[in-house]
Amino acid sequence: MFNPYLAILRVTQFIILLTFHEWGHAKSANMLGDPTARDQGRMSLNPAVHIDAIGTLLLPLLGTLFGGAFFGWAKPVPVNPYNLKNPKRDMMLIAAAGPFMNIVLTFAIFLSIRLLNEFLGFPVSGSAIQREIFRQLSMSALISVFLAAFNMLPLFPLDGFSVVQGLLPGRAAHQFAKLSPYGMPILMCLIFVPGLLGIPNPVFGFLGIVSYAVLNLIRSIVGL
DSSP states (O other): OOOHHHHHHHHHHHHHHHHHHHHHHHHHHHHTTOOHHHHTTOSSSOGGGTOOIIIIIIHHHHHHHHTOOOOOOOOOOOOOGGGOSSHHHHHHHHHHHHHHHHHHHHHHHHHHHHHHHHHHOTTTTSOHHHHHHHHHHHHHHHHHHHHHHHHTSSSTTSHHHHHHHHHSOHHHHHHHHTTHHHHHHHHHHHHHHHHHHTSOOHHHHHHHHHHHHHHHHHHHHHTO
């Protein structure tokens, strides 16, 4: 269904969540000894410094408007491994910091829902506006978890590639790094080919299962 309002709302949620994701990369890099992102103004919660016109705005907007794959990216956070004390380990930690921030955000969203529910009866006894706010907060939590799960796929340039490389022993990590040139073509095929063939996307299906499992776990931990 063509719904410009909903598309703009979804992209706005995506931008906010992606901003925290990129801030996590930049902040962790700075903490581990590399100030490159900080010096370039990227260690910021200002969405404008992270937005890529095509990856953050155009593709997600078109995907939401026309029912395609919701796919996008931000400007990559610059990291200079020569500033890191232990580049292999630290690059893994910096990569993992982005998805970790999305999980933290999901906890924060559900905690805010619980507090609103306990103190304001939100949204059960609330107005239609309150119920809509509840739905959008819940959707933000789902998008945040999905963003974390998607980025943990072990394909370059996603965060999961650096995490796997950091966990592997030296020789295996070196061999795994040689796969990086094939990561983006494989990723594009996984995202777009099922749609072109008119079949369900198995990757998005798998990520959906993982995302809902993590979402329900966080919800139960928070007590909702």
